[in-house]
Amino acid sequence: MIKRKSFGSDNHAGAHPSVLRMLADANAGDELPYGADSWSERAAAELRTMFGASGAFFVFNGTGANILGLSLLLRPIDAVICPQTAHINVDECGACERVLGIKLLPVDVGDGKLTPDVIADRLGERGDEHRPQPRVVAISQVTEFGTCYTLDELGKLSGFCRANDLLLYMDGARLANAAAYLGCELAELAAHADVLSFGGTKNGAIGAEAIVVMREDITAAVPFHRKQLLQLGSKMRFVAAQFLALLTDELWLSNARHANAMARRLADRIGGLPTVEIRQPVESNAVFAALNPDQITSLQQDWRFHLWDEQDHVVRLMTAFDTTEADVDEFAAAISAAARG
Numbered sequence: 001m002i003k004r005k006s007f008g009s010d011n012h013a014g015a016h017p018s019v020l021r022m023l024a025d026a027n028a029g030d031e032l033p034y035g036a037d038s039w040s041e042r043a044a045a046e047l048r049t050m051f052g053a054s055g056a057f058f059v060f061n062g063t064g065a066n067i068l069g070l071s072l073l074l075r076p077i078d079a080v081i082c083p084q085t086a087h088i089n090v091d092e093c094g095a096c097e098r099v100l101g102i103k104l105l106p107v108d109v110g111d112g113k114l115t116p117d118v119i120a121d122r123l124g125e126r127g128d129e130h131r132p133q134p135r136v137v138a139i140s141q142v143t144e145f146g147t148c149y150t151l152d153e154l155g156k157l158s159g160f161c162r163a164n165d166l167l168l169y170m171d172g173a174r175l176a177n178a179a180a181y182l183g184c185e186l187a188e189l190a191a192h193a194d195v196l197s198f199g200g201t202k203n204g205a206i207g208a209e210a211i212v213v214m215r216e217d218i219t220a221a222v223p224f225h226r227k228q229l230l231q232l233g234s235k236m237r238f239v240a241a242q243f244l245a246l247l248t249d250e251l252w253l254s255n256a257r258h259a260n261a262m263a264r265r266l267a268d269r270i271g272g273l274p275t276v277e278i279r280q281p282v283e284s285n286a287v288f289a290a291l292n293p294d295q296i297t298s299l300q301q302d303w304r305f306h307l308w309d310e311q312d313h314v315v316r317l318m319t320a321f322d323t324t325e326a327d328v329d330e331f332a333a334a335i336s337a338a339a340r341g
């Protein structure tokens with residue numbers, strides 16, 4: 001076990017006790033398999049209502065969610081415009097390219113956010129049969145830099161996509177954190193996408209993500225895609241039950257709000273230190289900070305965090321639903337002590 005509370009990733013956290021209790025409840029008795037169970041039906045219905053969606057389908061992990069979600073929007077000749085830093089581009093081992101057989105068109109945007117202008121720059125090869133055809137724009141909300149697209153930015157993106165015959169996919173592995181930060185409904189975020197994912201794993205589940213489909217015309221095909229892409233479990237009730245726990249009394253929102261508040265607290269504690277420079281706006285549960293290289297080496301002996309950019313000495317410090325104020329204060333004190341050498 002990791003000794004102190006990890007700031008390496010929200011994936012390092014365990015599961016929320018309510019999720020474990022709901023799994024025990026779901027274990028009682030027999031149920032129909034392959035998502036035909038009452039747990040899946042209830043959880044999917046709740047998600048459809050919350051998102052104003054045509055369909056909601058459970059999957060095991062975020063990479064699987066992205067592959068399934070994108071598969072619904074792409075033809076073999078199509079390409080996906082995404083930021084260079086997108087999880088689908090750098091952290092999924094080329095799954096999109098291998099499994100979907102399509103080309104990603106990564107755009108180098110310093111802050112990890114796409115804008116209509118940078119997308120427009122990638123459309124020049126449309127109509128050239130020698131080039132894959134840009135068809136989908138993929139964004140992450142929260143971005144890989146821990147920042148959030150505002151509703152206004154999303155409106156500009158979705159407006160541009162609709163006007164230019166592009167589809168919008170939203171990787172919502174941390175959508176809960178974005179909704180918590182922006183103080184908006186999930187439906188307000190989803191309204192800008194054709195398909196999106198809604199993450200549970202980083203927010204208190206063991207392994208549960210959902211694909212939310214906003215377009216009626218593709219919803220009927222989803223079960224077939226999910227099965228082909230290996231994301232249909234026979235005992236799907238245990239994935240759905242995790243979501244039902246997160247949906248009960250808006251646990252998803254309180255977990256995300258708490259994780260965000262802990263990141264804010266950490267940034268406030270360390271932001272004023274002379275050797276620390278906060279590099280990204282803190283808009284979710286991540287703090288990106290440049291530290292002095294010796295400080296990083298010294299902290300690494302006792303603490304877990306992610307060295308994001310070795311050259312620039314930038315670290316990513318992540319909080320989770322179960323990070324406590326005491327954890328943050330202890331870590332901040334260690335960062336401060338390491339700064340003194």
Ligand SMILES: Cc1ncc(COP(=O)(O)O)c(C=O)c1O
Binds near residue numbers: 062063064143144171
């Ligand atoms: C933005 C983003 N998308 C998707 C994922 C999902 O990944 P996994 O397949 O590990 O569940 C992650 C995990 O870190 C992520 O940060």
